Amino acid sequence: MAAKRVTIIGAGVAGLVAAYELERLGHQVDVLEGHPEIGGRIRTHRFLPGRPGPLVELGAMRIPAAHERTMGYLRTLGLADQLQEFTTLFQDEAAYVHTSQGHQRIREASATLVEELSSRLPAAELSCYSPEMLLFGAWMAVRVNALAPGDFRDAVSHGLDAELMGLVAGIDLSRYTGTSGSAELIDLRALFADHPQIRAGCRGRLYRFVDDIVNETGSTLLRLRGGLDQLVHRLRKRIRGPVHCGNEVTGLEVGSRQVRLRIRHGFGTRTRACDFVLCTIPFSVLRGLELHGLDDEKMAAIGSQRYWNATKVALHCREPFWECDGIRGGGSFTGGLIRQTYYPPVEGDPRLGAALLASYTIGRDADQLGSLSRPTRIAAVLEELGAVHPELRRPGMVLAVADQVWGSEPSTQGAAAVRWGKDAVACDEERDRMARPQGRLFFAGEHCSSYPAWIEGAVESAQQAVRQIHRYPASALEADEPCEVGA
Ligand SMILES: Cc1cc2nc3c(=O)[nH]c(=O)nc-3n(C[C@H](O)[C@H](O)[C@H](O)COP(=O)(O)OP(=O)(O)OC[C@H]3O[C@@H](n4cnc5c(N)ncnc54)[C@H](O)[C@@H]3O)c2cc1C
Structure with a gap:
């Protein structure tokens, strides 16, 4: 089968898995990523970069062992040894739950x-x-x-x-x-x-x-010791084609033999004609781009996909004080504005402190916390969580704060596509509408999958798009040479 030249938009897990698999099938790829870093919604924050200090996952943080596709890549990429159990909400009986009687163990x-x-x-x-x-x-x-x-x-x-x-x-x-x-x-x-x-x-x-x-x-559930971003960095290393970070696609036009992209890099904009394009941009972002040549049904699908927000606020603490309170891990349902609190295991040098995921909210709760100014948000989290864990109020206990409001992150404008509340048939139909290609423009990403809001979904959709591109009939392959126009 003739090798195809495929431009992939987005270096999240869907884009990188697709690039890796397309190359394995003999195709040529290059990846355009709008953000300065790869990874998308896999975002590991290191409180002390370059030192063995604490880290926290501001995006995805756990993998169900039953998610076979994701597990397969972790094994292939030599990361299986770093998997360890993720202790989740309600699993540690010493953690707290918000009830009508207040916070109870x-x-x-x-x-x-x-x-x-x-x-x-x-x-x-x-x-x-x-x-x-x-x-x-x-x-x-x-x-x-x-x-x-x-x-x-x-x-x-x-x-x-x-x-x-x-x-x-x-x-x-x-x-x-x-x-x-x-x-x-x-x-x-x-x-x-x-x-x-x-x-x-x-x-x-x-x-x-x-x-x-x-x-x-x-x-x-499993977590990846050392950070989930190792998954995307290892994938990146296996890809021979270039991954261009800081290259934001601002427009997309589907023609009969080409897909033309408008790309912003720094202060310049250029246009590129591509043989094949795989778009993994979340539809919350894609609908804001200049789009031409897509049929009405596809435009309606792009416009209608619902997304939920998620907001995380994490603290770099001087010490894992919760361990003295008998909590060995897992999470508390703290209620109020902050909703969920997780106690990750201490990684690296314990003298450099510990990470606490003080608040994890989704949907309306995330909008509410995310709409506050950053200082107000942090103060609100410390105030509420301080009532459950007064140790947080000790001078010098909180060394730094990292937070992420996914709804206002320009590269995602939301945390995940939403299919909750729909039956199986409606979910499958929606997935097919989102994933349906347009000529030589293909789609992948968690929103095009049977597992929205999971890495597994991004991987499933990437594998599906790779099959579609690979099988694209050779008879239709009479594209012009790809060329770059403008600067
Ligand atoms: C807070 C949170 C918690 C989560 N928890 C879990 C979990 O515990 N377990 C789990 O399995 N999953 C979890 N998920 C879901 C998981 O992170 C996603 O499903 C998965 O990472 C999505 O991958 P993707 O490649 O489809 O999209 P993305 O990771 O969003 O990748 C899309 C890429 O496209 C880029 N892009 C956007 N616009 C442009 C443009 N115009 N030009 C060029 N590039 C562009 C983006 O920068 C991004 O890198 C969580 C997600 C969030 C937000």
Whole structure:
């Protein structure tokens, strides 16, 4: 098969995987990246660059072990040895959960959460549920509360408790309940692992959502010691073609034999005619570009893809004070403005301090925190989290702050495409609309996949686009030589 020349827009994981795979198939690639750095929504922040100090993931931070494509690349790139368990929200029983009684230790919160659930259920329904089902419902409801953004929580709240408990009707839950001290807890990880039908049984509005909740809290999650950005840097090293950072595509015109790109670099703009283009730009950004030659249906798809915001605020702390409080890792559902707090393991030289992901919010909650000025945002996070962890108020405890508001990051204008609240058929149709090529212009990125908001989705979409480009009929290959115009 004749080698093709492919220009890839975007050096996030989708663009880099596509470049790597296209070269393996004998094609020639070059990559245009608008940002000064590669990686896109994989963004590892090092508090002390060049020193073995703490780091924090401001973008993606964990990989479900079941995400086979992502795991495959980590193995191929020699990173498997650096994978370690990611302890997530609610996993460390010493961490906190926000309840009607204030912040309670997870191991002490069951009774309050069951009481809260019981008070929401109609009295006539209450007797239909066993104590184990109520315990399951209470801990699922708090996960929804912790993980779903405000607008989605509101949209699905009606009848949600009964719907969630309906998922485990007929399952003997007593095997998964146990006591910790005087409180009863339920092992949702074991329950979901033993009963995959719970996840498979989710239809309608809960289809993708419950899948993500199970991924988040019920399956084995992994982190990459040394930073997830090693994935993109290792990929970059394997690609022979050039990756041009700081080259922002500002316009795109699809012709019958070429795709013309308008590219801004520094103060200059040039136009380039390309044989094939693979566009991995999030549609939240793409719809702001000058686009010509795309059909109406595609323009509608680009215009309609919804994105959620995410905001992260991380602290460089003098020491991992939470360990003295008995917390060995995982996360707290802190509620309020800050929502979720994670305690990553200490990496590097412990004398250089520790990273704390003080706040992780998505959707409306992220908009709210993200809309504050940076000093106000940081002050709000320190104020709220200081009430849970007063150690933060000690002089010299917080050495530095790093934050990222993905909704106002020009290169993404959002954190992830949203398919929650849609059933399986609607999700598949939307994916196909987003991924549909236009002549010699192809599309990839998490928004074009079956796993939006995951690295796995970006990888799946890249592999799919590579197959499409590779199979593009040789008979149609009569393109002009690629040329650069203007400066
Ligand atoms: C806060 C947050 C937490 C997440 N957590 C997880 C997690 O724990 N696990 C997980 O698997 N996934 C997670 N994700 C999702 C995961 O990060 C993404 O799905 C994945 O990285 C997307 O890759 P991509 O290549 O599709 O897009 P991107 O990474 O966004 O890449 C697109 C690239 O295009 C570039 N670009 C944009 N506009 C232009 C232009 N005009 N010209 C040239 N280049 C341009 C961008 O700079 C970017 O580099 C998270 C995402 C966020 C934001």
